[in-house]
Amino acid sequence: xxxxxxxxxxxxxxxxxxxxxxxxAFTIGLAAFLxxxxxxxxxxxxxxxxxxxxxxxxxxxLSFGMGVVSGIVLSYQFGTNWSEFIRITGGVxxxxxxxxxxxxFFLEASFLGVMLFGWxxxxxxxxxxxxxxxxxxTTISAFWILSANSWMQTPQGFEFLPDGRMQATDxxxxxxxxxxxxRLVHMLLAAFLTTGLVVGGASAYRVxxxxxxxxxxxxxxxxxxxxxxxxxxxxxxxLQLLAGHWxxxxxxxxxxxxxxxxxxxxxxxxxxxxxxxGIPDRDAQKNHYELSVPGVGNLxxxxxxxxxxxxxxxxxxxxQPPPFIPFFAFxxxxxxxxxxxxxxxxxxxxxxxxxxxxxxxxxxxxxAMGPTGFIAVLAGWMVTEVGRQPWVVYGVLRTRDAVxxxxxxxxxxxxxxxxxxxxxxxxxxxxxxxxLMAEGPVAALAEPAPRQDRAPGSALARAPxxxxxxxxxxxxx
Amino acid sequence: MLDLPLIWAxxxxxxxxxxxxxxxxxxxxxxxxxxxxxxxxxxxxxxxxAPVWDGNETWLVLGGGGLLAAFPTAYSVLMPALxxxxxxxxxxxxxxxxxxxxxxxARNRGRKFWTQMFTGGSILTAVAQGLILGGFIQxxxxxxxxxxxxxxxxxxxxxxxxxxxxxAGYALLGGAWLMLKTKDNLHGDAKxxxxxxxxxxxxxxxxxxxxxxxxxPRIAHRWGFDLSxxxxxxxxxxxxxxxIPALGLVGLGLVFxxxxxxxxxxxxxxxxVVFLSGYLGLAASFTPYVVPYALNFRQAxxxxxxxxxMLVGTAVILPLILIYSGWVYWVFRGKVDxxxxxxx
Numbered sequence: 001x002x003x004x005x006x007x008x009x010x011x012x013x014x015x016x017x018x019x020x021x022x023x024x025a026f027t028i029g030l031a032a033f034l035x036x037x038x039x040x041x042x043x044x045x046x047x048x049x050x051x052x053x054x055x056x057x058x059x060x061x062l063s064f065g066m067g068v069v070s071g072i073v074l075s076y077q078f079g080t081n082w083s084e085f086i087r088i089t090g091g092v093x094x095x096x097x098x099x100x101x102x103x104x105f106f107l108e109a110s111f112l113g114v115m116l117f118g119w120x121x122x123x124x125x126x127x128x129x130x131x132x133x134x135x136x137x138t139t140i141s142a143f144w145i146l147s148a149n150s151w152m153q154t155p156q157g158f159e160f161l162p163d164g165r166m167q168a169t170d171x172x173x174x175x176x177x178x179x180x181x182x183r184l185v186h187m188l189l190a191a192f193l194t195t196g197l198v199v200g201g202a203s204a205y206r207v208x209x210x211x212x213x214x215x216x217x218x219x220x221x222x223x224x225x226x227x228x229x230x231x232x233x234x235x236x237x238x239l240q241l242l243a244g245h246w247x248x249x250x251x252x253x254x255x256x257x258x259x260x261x262x263x264x265x266x267x268x269x270x271x272x273x274x275x276x277x278g279i280p281d282r283d284a285q286k287n288h289y290e291l292s293v294p295g296v297g298n299l300x301x302x303x304x305x306x307x308x309x310x311x312x313x314x315x316x317x318x319x320q321p322p323p324f325i326p327f328f329a330f331x332x333x334x335x336x337x338x339x340x341x342x343x344x345x346x347x348x349x350x351x352x353x354x355x356x357x358x359x360x361x362x363x364x365x366x367x368a369m370g371p372t373g374f375i376a377v378l379a380g381w382m383v384t385e386v387g388r389q390p391w392v393v394y395g396v397l398r399t400r401d402a403v404x405x406x407x408x409x410x411x412x413x414x415x416x417x418x419x420x421x422x423x424x425x426x427x428x429x430x431x432x433x434x435x436l437m438a439e440g441p442v443a444a445l446a447e448p449a450p451r452q453d454r455a456p457g458s459a460l461a462r463a464p465x466x467x468x469x470x471x472x473x474x475x476x477x
Numbered sequence: 478m479l480d481l482p483l484i485w486a487x488x489x490x491x492x493x494x495x496x497x498x499x500x501x502x503x504x505x506x507x508x509x510x511x512x513x514x515x516x517x518x519x520x521x522x523x524x525x526x527a528p529v530w531d532g533n534e535t536w537l538v539l540g541g542g543g544l545l546a547a548f549p550t551a552y553s554v555l556m557p558a559l560x561x562x563x564x565x566x567x568x569x570x571x572x573x574x575x576x577x578x579x580x581x582x583a584r585n586r587g588r589k590f591w592t593q594m595f596t597g598g599s600i601l602t603a604v605a606q607g608l609i610l611g612g613f614i615q616x617x618x619x620x621x622x623x624x625x626x627x628x629x630x631x632x633x634x635x636x637x638x639x640x641x642x643x644x645a646g647y648a649l650l651g652g653a654w655l656m657l658k659t660k661d662n663l664h665g666d667a668k669x670x671x672x673x674x675x676x677x678x679x680x681x682x683x684x685x686x687x688x689x690x691x692x693x694p695r696i697a698h699r700w701g702f703d704l705s706x707x708x709x710x711x712x713x714x715x716x717x718x719x720x721i722p723a724l725g726l727v728g729l730g731l732v733f734x735x736x737x738x739x740x741x742x743x744x745x746x747x748x749x750v751v752f753l754s755g756y757l758g759l760a761a762s763f764t765p766y767v768v769p770y771a772l773n774f775r776q777a778x779x780x781x782x783x784x785x786x787m788l789v790g791t792a793v794i795l796p797l798i799l800i801y802s803g804w805v806y807w808v809f810r811g812k813v814d815x816x817x818x819x820x821x
Contacts, residue, residue, distance in 0.1 A: 062578050068531060069574040073567050075541050079556025080563055087622065090549020091779040095787045098546035101539045102790060106798045109535045110805050113528035121808050163622075165549075167780040404557040410628050414564045421568050425575050428591075432582040 006403045008411040009081040012418060014385075016073050018378055019422055023067030025377045028142055028188065029195025030060050031135035033228075038128050048221050055221070055441035056199070059433055061116050066429050068109070073418070081411065085392055085402035092158050092168045093148045096175065100144035108137035139188065146187055150180035152393050153384065154254045178254050182247040183384075189240045190380065193233060193340060194373025200229030200343075201370020204363040206440040211357070221441040223357055226366070230351065234344030240337060245302070251387070252301055255394055256310045258387035261323040262330045263297065265311035272297030272309045276331075280323040285313065319390065326387040333379040336372045343369050481785060482778035485547035486767065488791065490760065492543055496536035498650065498752050502745075503530045505651020507573055507599025508644060509670050510592065518663050519592065525658040525813045527577055532802055534570070544767075547784060550622050551767040551777035557624040558617045559609050562631055566605035573598030603647045607640025608632070614639070614763055615692045619771035635692050642681035646752065648674035649732065653745035656736065660812050668736050671744050675732045682725065682755060689762060695770055696762040718761060725754030 034057055041049035075097070078086050086094075114122060114130040122130070157173025158166045168174050206222035252259045259265075264280045264287050265272055273294045278287035298305050312320045343365065350356040357363075392399040503526035513519045526533075545552045556563060576595035583591050612631030619625060652671035656664060690697050690704075697704050701714030731747025765773040778784065 062582070065531075065575050065578045068534070069571040072534070072538060072570055072574075075538055075545075076556065076563055076567060078545060079541075079552045080560050083553035083557050083624070086545055086549050087553035090545060090552065091783045094546030094549055094779055095783050097542050098539075098787050099790055101535070101542040102794045102798070105535045105538055106532065106802070109531040110798075110802050112531055113805050114808060117528040118808055161780070168782055171782070171786050404553075404560075405624055406557045406560050407628050410560045413561070417564060417568055421571055425571060428579055428583075428587070429575065432579065435582075 004408040012415045020070040028138045028191035083404040096148040104141035154179040196232040197373040202437040204366030230347030237340040261321040261326040267311040329379040329382040336376040486774040499533035502650040502654035505647040510596040548777040562608040569598040569601030607643035611636030611639035645677040653748040
């Protein structure tokens with residue numbers, strides 16, 4: 001019975017957190033993008049920036065709403081499904097989560113109202129401040145949650161009390177634990193890249209459409225945002241490679257079993273190969289259909305050739321992470337990362353040659369790359385979370401000892417309920433967002449200017465939607 | 478040395494009270510949604526809460542997160558004990574939370590669907606919170622600092638009664654809020670809703686009060702009743718506590734008299750007083766327990782260094798939160814009317 005509740009709880013956590021992470025990954029970058037757009041508009045007075053702001057803020061509102069509701073689920077799921085984890089570690093990571101609520105959630109939630117609904121209620125500068133504070137809030141939130149998660153990867157600064165619970169001995173050591181800096185940088189870059197890819201993809205789609213309709217001259221909104229997105233990707237994608245490598249080195253040092261799982265190393269040895277492909281088999285303790293490059297594994301890990309790198313055989317079977325998911329998820333993430341570098345570099349070169357808006361294959365490449373940030377983020381989290389197993393707090397507390405004393409029936413019920421609710425909510429949300437993207441920011445241009453004396457709740461951002469030709473197909477009055 | 482567990486018990490109790498009255502009125506607006514006469518009225522109703530609901534709900538995250546951080550043992554006992562009602566609450570919160578955005582985005586049938594989800598989600602949230610509150614007050618089975626009861630312990634006639642009371646209470650808050658924020662016809666409707674839900678609250682609050690005295694001997698004893706043998710009453714204990722129900726009567730009086738007069742602000746004040754009285758009444762019944770009647774706030778508290786670290790930040794940040802949350806309400810002050818009905 002215990003095992004089933006455990007397995008279902010793990011599935012439920014994986015399911016709910018996978019859905020949740022998509023939204024922060026997108027809104028952290030999008031909030032900053034909106035702050036930049038509004039700042040540029042205030043500075044240059046160019047209407048194009050305002051049009052872009054009003055367009056992307058609609059998508060932000062939808063995404064942020066879904067992020068909030070899927071996040072509340074997580075903050076309660078720690079207790080409903082992982083109560084032993086909280087009972088034991090609450091005195092250590094509890095304050096980190098509490099600080100996230102205090103310093104980030106209230107800031108985001110309160111100023112989001114002003115950002116979405118307050119355009120005519122407050123002045124331009126105050127509205128800009130609200131946008132900036134929402135962006136700051138999303139980043140602070142990432143700070144605390146990454147700190148808590150990193151502590152679970154590389155725990156330090158704590159001791160056990162006689163009753164089995166933990167107590168911090170040094171909170172600075174807890175917060176700034178060894179894997180935190182690299183993982184925070186890695187995640188923030190991932191969030192900005194995800195946003196850049198979505199903005200780039202949606203903008204490229206509009207540029208393609210404009211091209212098909214006939215030659216559009218000059219700097220349309222979609223062209224501006226495409227260039228902004230590609231510029232961001234060109235700078236950040238190579239940096240992300242370095243950040244990812246940094247994160248990998250930290251893992252190699254502090255979580256060697258995770259590195260062994262990612263690389264599907266079964267044998268402890270020097271001069272490890274690099275496996276391009278393989279089917280890791282836990283029972284046989286080896287890989288099937290291995291395709292490897294000998295002699296470069298140590299190089300990839302950035303350690304001398306004669307240094308020994310531990311394989312999974314360095315741990316008893318019950319302490320080994322299952323390598324299948326980390327191995328493949330890592331390769332998907334890294335492969336997409338390389339494609340992002342190609343995208344950014346090619347984009348810069350094409351723009352330099354003034355061919356960006358005429359190169360059909362590249363614009364279609366941008367569209368195809370649109371969702372890859374999400375895939376890479378999910379893959380990356382699978383690497384780090386599955387790679388930590390069988391521990392929930394690495395080397396200290398096993399996942400199976402962290403689960404709540406609840407019945408299998410309860411967890412099965414909740415898992416089914418979440419699948420059902422999320423299917424409805426996130427399908428609808430995805431449709432609304434894709435529909436907006438297909439319409440594009442230009443549709444927002446056709447929208448009438450908002451009246452001066454708007455009542456509260458009249459989100460300028462979304463105000464005139466229904467009067468836009470083409471956006472109200474078949475909608476009755 | 479500061480009594481950190483006591484301070485944190487007070488802070489979390491305050492966060493929960495703030496949550497109940499703040500999200501209470503926007504949940505109430507959702508509960509009253511089906512009674513609106515037209516789509517335009519529903520638009521206005523939703524617009525009265527759209528800019529603030531997210532901030533209101535954050536108090537729930539603080540309540541939950543604060544409990545986790547300050548009283549991890551209580552959190553780790555209560556959440557498994559209330560597994561299914563917490564699930565219902567979260568499902569309700571999801572459905573109504575996204576409905577704010579989705580209802581504006583959706584077309585014909587989709588809009589109808591999200592209108593229903595806003596109502597359904599609000600009612601589901603209110604019922605689930607009632608079940609959680611009832612399940613909390615009737616007590617939780619604990620062994621070795623862990624939940625040791627069954628999956629349906631929270632489902633009793635008492636918890637159902639509390640749930641009904643909370644739905645009516647939120648409707649009262651929502652109705653009174655709408656009296657404050659709307660005018661003309663909708664204000665008239667809101668007045669009717671306030672009076673009807675006020676009457677329901679009067680009956681249900683009285684029923685819950687009596688039932689709570691009977692649900693656990695400790696509560697009866699706290700209020701000066703000895704129900705075991707001969708049913709004696711200790712008036713010395715009871716008399717000062719009677720101020721709490723008296724406060725509730727004042728609140729209800731405010732609601733009825735001022736709503737009938739068509740006042741805009743006073744019924745909401747009255748509804749707040751009713752909630753304050755109910756909250757104090759329940760708090761007086763179960764203190765000092767954070768897991769009734771097994772763990773008190775000292776037994777469940779996190780280590781002092783964790784509580785201290787959080788208190789330093791809270792002392793600085795909480796006043797700021799109160800200031801800017803208040804500022805947001807100030808920005809969106811005044812009446813909301815159909816002029817803001819930008820959706821036809």
